[in-house]
Amino acid sequence: MKGSVIKYERDNIDTDVILPGPYLKIHDYAELATHAMEGLDKDFHKRVKPGDFIVAGKNFGCGSSREHAPIALSYSGIKAVLALSFARIFYRNAVDGAFLLPIEIDESAYKDISDTDSLEVDVSKNEIKNLTKNKIYKMKPFPELIGKIIEAGGLFNYKP
Amino acid sequence: MSRTLFEKIWDSHIVVDEGGRSLLYVDRHLIHEVTSPQAFEGLRINSRKVRRPDLTFATMDHNVPTSDRSLPILDQISSTQIKTLEKNCKEFGITLFDINSPNQGIVHVIGPELGITLPGTTIVCGDSHTSTHGAFGALAFGIGTSDVEHVLATQCILMEKPKTFEIKIQGKRKNPHAITAKDIILSIIRKIGTAGGTGTVIEYRGEAISELTMEQRMTICNMSIEAGARAGLIAPDEKTFQYLKGRKYVPENYDECVDNWRENLTTDRSAKFDKSFTLSAESIVPQVSWGTNPAMTSDVTGSIPFAEEYGKGNPEEEKGVTKALQYMDLKSGTLITDIAIDRVFIGSCTNARLEDLIEASKVVKGKKVSPKVRAMVVPGSQLVKKNAEMMGLDKIFKDAGFEWRESGCSMCLGMNPDILAKGERCASTSNRNFEGRQGAGGRTHLVSPVMAAAAAIYGHFVDVRELDLN
Numbered sequence: 110m111k112g113s114v115i116k117y118e119r120d121n122i123d124t125d126v127i128l129p130g131p132y133l134k135i136h137d138y139a140e141l142a143t144h145a146m147e148g149l150d151k152d153f154h155k156r157v158k159p160g161d162f163i164v165a166g167k168n169f170g171c172g173s174s175r176e177h178a179p180i181a182l183s184y185s186g187i188k189a190v191l192a193l194s195f196a197r198i199f200y201r202n203a204v205d206g207a208f209l210l211p212i213e214i215d216e217s218a219y220k221d222i223s224d225t226d227s228l229e230v231d232v233s234k235n236e237i238k239n240l241t242k243n244k245i246y247k248m249k250p251f252p253e254l255i256g257k258i259i260e261a262g263g264l265f266n267y268k269p
Numbered sequence: 270m271s272r273t274l275f276e277k278i279w280d281s282h283i284v285v286d287e288g289g290r291s292l293l294y295v296d297r298h299l300i301h302e303v304t305s306p307q308a309f310e311g312l313r314i315n316s317r318k319v320r321r322p323d324l325t326f327a328t329m330d331h332n333v334p335t336s337d338r339s340l341p342i343l344d345q346i347s348s349t350q351i352k353t354l355e356k357n358c359k360e361f362g363i364t365l366f367d368i369n370s371p372n373q374g375i376v377h378v379i380g381p382e383l384g385i386t387l388p389g390t391t392i393v394c395g396d397s398h399t400s401t402h403g404a405f406g407a408l409a410f411g412i413g414t415s416d417v418e419h420v421l422a423t424q425c426i427l428m429e430k431p432k433t434f435e436i437k438i439q440g441k442r443k444n445p446h447a448i449t450a451k452d453i454i455l456s457i458i459r460k461i462g463t464a465g466g467t468g469t470v471i472e473y474r475g476e477a478i479s480e481l482t483m484e485q486r487m488t489i490c491n492m493s494i495e496a497g498a499r500a501g502l503i504a505p506d507e508k509t510f511q512y513l514k515g516r517k518y519v520p521e522n523y524d525e526c527v528d529n530w531r532e533n534l535t536t537d538r539s540a541k542f543d544k545s546f547t548l549s550a551e552s553i554v555p556q557v558s559w560g561t562n563p564a565m566t567s568d569v570t571g572s573i574p575f576a577e578e579y580g581k582g583n584p585e586e587e588k589g590v591t592k593a594l595q596y597m598d599l600k601s602g603t604l605i606t607d608i609a610i611d612r613v614f615i616g617s618c619t620n621a622r623l624e625d626l627i628e629a630s631k632v633v634k635g636k637k638v639s640p641k642v643r644a645m646v647v648p649g650s651q652l653v654k655k656n657a658e659m660m661g662l663d664k665i666f667k668d669a670g671f672e673w674r675e676s677g678c679s680m681c682l683g684m685n686p687d688i689l690a691k692g693e694r695c696a697s698t699s700n701r702n703f704e705g706r707q708g709a710g711g712r713t714h715l716v717s718p719v720m721a722a723a724a725a726i727y728g729h730f731v732d733v734r735e736l737d738l739n
């Protein structure tokens with residue numbers, strides 16, 4: 110996976126800013142995507158390109174269990190969120206529906222990666238290459254079960 | 270081997286165990302109009318049925334208007350979402366408490382109220398505040414729509430076993446009318462942080478928890494998710510059994526069940542928790558959130574913090590405070606009691622049960638809402654509303670100038686017309702003060718029902734310990 114970075118230097122980016130409540134009535138995923146991150150960054154949908162990554166701080170996706178949050182990000186083109194840590198329901202939703210990869214990175218990678226950097230993520234090697242800065246970071250490997258569900262393409266395709 | 274309450278419930282629900290990750294049986298599945306439509310659509314596409322419609326219960330709460338129910342719903346998209354749930358429940362044979370049902374209400378208020386929520390059970394719902402049901406000693410957690418579909422189809426959920434977290438509240442509150450369950454849980458979140466419970470199931474214990482009523486315990490467990498926990502639990506006791514007795518959906522052999530629960534649903538004396546945190550109830554005073562997450566909370570006697578002081582040398586924390594204060598339009602050093610408010614919302618699955626309304630009404634009785642404030646009460650269910658009206662609480666609130674509305678999630682999450690305008694500041698009994706949660710640009714302060722009621726009367730926050738609440 111290759112793409113460029115949209116970085117938010119914030120902890121606790123919650124599901125209400127990722128996809129504000131009034132849009133929970135929308136069933137069309139493409140339309141949901143036009144409101145992704147609207148609570149925090151009104152220009153997100155203009156800026157985001159297919160394959161982009163979000164980089165953020167601790168406890169990304171805290172709050173509501175709305176799957177609309179990872180769906181909106183996914184359908185706006187985000188392939189993975191690289192964060193210091195994730196709230197668990199968001200993490201689970203992202204993996205279950207195969208919407209995007211929730212990747213945990215460490216403090217040094219978080220600090221080093223800048224907005225608009227080009228990254229290449231290789232999950233099989235647990236590696237993130239910063240093509241702009243010519244550096245390599247380690248990502249936290251997915252737990253075994255999560256890895257298998259991701260590989261299968263979501264909960265419904267996973268066969269134990 | 271000695272086990273915690275959580276471990277006992279977990280073990281008794283395992284269908285398949287693969288060393289720490291399990292397929293768990295789900296005893297109760299609660300659904301609502303917002304997180305279920307795609308799940309039913311998925312069932313249809315794959316020609317699947319609902320495996321246990323008899324264990325699945327539905328209501329509409331998130332986007333329903335709280336105005337006159339005899340009028341049509343003006344918002345076409347909301348109306349469609351509501352009709353879709355009606356159609357899905359009919360097609361798949363699920364019990365629905367619809368908008369005109371006397372049992373309609375916020376899903377986490379009606380579950381216990383109808384005896385659907387039972388000790389020792391597993392409960393899931395496509396809503397993060399499902400943790401509320403933990404107050405009855407049920408293992409209850411929020412799930413997303415993919416999991417809703419999975420549970421509808423299989424009545425099971427795949428989970429990694431969470432860690433156990435003991436939170437002990439020792440001693441007694443000094444003034445139980447003024448210092449409420451909301452103040453206890455806000456104090457906890459303030460100390461352990463919004464991710465303090467990540468990956469764990471919390472069990473709340475100690476004298477200050479035991480002395481709480483069932484409705485107060487629900488307030489505590491409700492906000493477990495605000496500390497990032499998977500679920501919150503309180504061991505059931507005589508209060509729990511008494512509360513549920515005679516409710517509509519409790520099992521026919523209720524007394525036998527109680528004997529079983531009494532014997533089995535406790536944490537063994539020698540059981541070990543993975544993590545522990547203790548707080549003294551005597552140290553807790555009324556709380557007011559000032560920031561944009563529930564951990565950003567202060568004593569009512571305090572003031573808005575300075576970024577450096579709050580961050581304690583952590584630059585990320587400092588930045589967080591600066592951004593939060595900017596959004597909230599607050600200056601460091603301002604006394605909490607000097608913050609003037611525009612709106613008051615008494616409602617939500619956190620604090621809109623009968624006792625909440627009774628306590629708030631004591632503050633309001635015989636007084637008038639400040640002319641600068643618009644205040645509303647949104648009962649947690651139609652049954653709460655009916656019972657409150659039988660006690661004359663509606664009259665107390667209306668005479669004071671409050672709006673008295675129909676039940677639903679309402680201004681807690683701003684999905685229906687009940688929202689804050691940009692820049693409006695609200696004293697709210699709900700659970701989240703996230704940016705824009707109650708309306709784009711709206712500013713939320715989380716407080717208890719008595720604190721919200723007092724703020725409505727005075728137009729700013731007041732220390733309710735100074736009022737006569739008996």
